[in-house]
Amino acid sequence: MTRKILHVDMDAFYASVEQRDNPDYKGRPVIVGGPPDSRGVVCAASYEARKFGVRSAMPCSQAARLCPSGIFVTPRFEAYRKVSSRIREIFLEYTDLVEMLSLDEAFLDVTENKKNIPYASQVAKEIREKIFEETRLTASAGVSINKFLAKVATDQNKPDGMTIVRPDQVEKFIESLDVGVFPGIGKVTLKKMHALGIRNGKDLKDKSLEMLDQSFGKSGRWFYAVCRGLDDRPVEPYRERKSLGAESTFPKDLENSEEILRELADIAEELERRLLKKPFPGKTITLKVKFSDFTQKTRSLTEDYTYIDKNELYRIGSKLLGEFLLGSGKSVFPIRLLGLSLSHPESSSKITTVNTEEEDDLFPSLF
Incomplete structure (x- = not known):
């Protein structure tokens, strides 16, 4: 049976809640985050603010320079959670197969x-x-036949839009996509793909x-699968996230x-x-290093x-x-992969080292 999968994403969720609850903000560039002179980052930006180049995860000081007329609002997570609960x-x-990815985003199997x-x-x-x-x-x-296609389709017609990718449209749809819109391909991976x-x-x-495996590891x-429209991941209603991470395999080993x-x-x-997209209360930071000999x-x-x-992630990482770094400015051994992740703590103020030749589940390799 061909599956029917929906991906639903609220439009500029935090900022839209603020505009709804404060009539004076309607139609104006709203930036949810720390004060403009702080070291904080943008949690969300209204579409009016995005026209100035303001984006999530951007330093608030940079957002203020790009959008001098921006209205900076302190996040009200309790209000966002309340709205998210009603949306769920x-x-x-319609279905019990609902996988909430964050407060404002979900997969549904219908x-x-x-x-x-x-x-x-x-x-x-x-x-909607x-x-x-x-x-x-x-x-x-x-709307499509699997998670990958449904998620990519959502971004094709935002805000307040819907895109349907039917089974007979899958091949043409994927081949025309810029790889930068594939979920999980960030700046680092995109740079490698372009190269x-x-x-x-x-x-x-x-x-x-073989080529993709050598260049991007398990990713x-x-x-290889998703560019052919293959994604059999089920919608998981009760999935509990244990970690959140990102990693990068380098085109050539680094020293x-x-x-x-x-x-x-x-x-x-x-x-x-x-973390801004999918908040995760992890306290343990883990660095993964894979050397040239694997x-x-x-x-x-x-x-x-x-x-x-x-x-802070960079400082601790x-x-x-x-x-692993020598005083001469080189690595002990050439490095082919680095990763950072957050997970739940086992104990406080503790540093541990683990040696392994197997992949671990702390790093979802971009997914």
């Missing part, structure tokens, strides 16, 4: 739905209408499994500490972006606080990386 209740009116609606597009239409009716907020949706001549779905599909197998630290900074920035080490540090921005 709407989802559950292959068999509670209202016996034959068309997934009609289910998505009703859900009901969300607006009850919350006065807009949502965008993607390899991969710019759209067709370019990716033309690459062999290569994922790229120079300056290059290694520069890559670590990019990974820390990517992990911060994911041996692997991980080193962890547990702190007493849960939210860490990219600067570089501290953990220190044991």
Whole structure:
């Protein structure tokens, strides 16, 4: 049976809640985050602010320079959680197979739905209408045969839009996509893909499994599958996230500490972006290092606080990386992969080192 999967994403959720609750903010550039003169980062930006180039995870000081007229608002997570709870209740009116990815985003499997609606597009239409009716907020949706396609489809017609990718449209749809819109491909991976001549779905599909595996590690197998429209991941209603991470496999092994630290900074920035999208209360930071001979080490540090921005992630990551760097400015051995992750703590203020040649589940390799 062909599955019917929806991906529903609220439009500029935090900022839209603020505009709804404060009439004076309507139609104006709202930036949810720390004060403009702080070291904080942007949690969300209204579409009016995005026109100035303001984006999530951007330093608030930079957002203030780009958008001098921006209205900076302190996040009200309790208010966002309340709205999110009601939206989830709407989802559950149609199916119990609801996988909440964050407060403002979810997958739904409506292959068999509670209202016996034959068309997934009609289910998505009703859900979006009901969300607006009850919350006065807009949502965008993607409709297709699997998670990957549904999620990518959502972003094709935002805000307040819906995109349907039917089975007979899958190949053409994927081949025309810029690889930069593939979920999980951040700046670091995108840079590597461009260097390899991969710019759209067709370019990716033309690459062999062996080549992608060598260039991107276990993520290569994922790229090989999804560019062919293959994704059999189920919608998991009760999934409990145990960690959140990001990693990067380099096109060539790195020895120079300056290059290694520069890559670590990019990974820390990517992990911060994911934390803003999918908040995770992890206190343990783990650095993963894989060397040119494929041996692997991980080193962890547990702190007493849960939210860490990219600067803090980089600071602690570089501290953990220190044991692998020589005073001469080189790595002990050439490094082919670096990763950073957050997980739940086992104990406080503890540093541990683990040596392993197997992949671990702390690093979802971009997914």
